[in-house]
Amino acid sequence: MPVQLSQAKAELFKTLGHPVRISVLELLCEGPMPVRDLLAAIEVEASNLSQQLAVLRRAGIVTARREGATVMYELAGGDVGELMGAARRILTDLLAGQGRLLAELEAEHPA
Template identity: 70%
Template sequence: MQVPLYQAKADLFRMLGHPVRIRVLELLQDRPMAVRDLLTEIGGIEAPALSQQLAVLRRSGIVTATREGSTVVYALAGGDVAELMRAARRILTEMLAGQNELLAELREAEAEAR
């Protein structure tokens, strides 16, 4: 039985729903990176935990892994993932701008009520 498109999209967003995975994708937008470099950049995460998150991204097909000697280098599988990360940033920026406008209106109303 085929999964409906909306279910497939929900599964994609659920898979992306981990802060470490998002951080990895953001870092890989700039260039492919070795695991040791990802560990350094992310900080505060142990190698096994990062490997687990990288495996989820690799299984989903969002990132690729290539072995260069004893080093595994990860890269985005395609430019669409980088575009998705940029779109998320734009959406968040708009949402926060809207909240700032609402906060300014509330403060103005509070000042007028005094």
């Protein structure tokens, strides 16, 4: 894999590396959403959400369009939703594995 592609992937994952950004993307997987609904669902300061949305917009991960006085955000493409789904599956598998390991350890060494 060329170094440039590795670097680009690393930058993508850095962009995704913030809990508010992940929350935004998870919500937008359900479809376009106005800022007010994102703000209500995520419960962060408006300025913080605005900063995180700007990062996602600059990276080309989300797009924004104005509908009257409302700004609507949506995922820039379906691949982002697929990535979020893959991350969820990976984490579910990891956590399930950790749960099994914990159960095995507790069975071997009861309290």
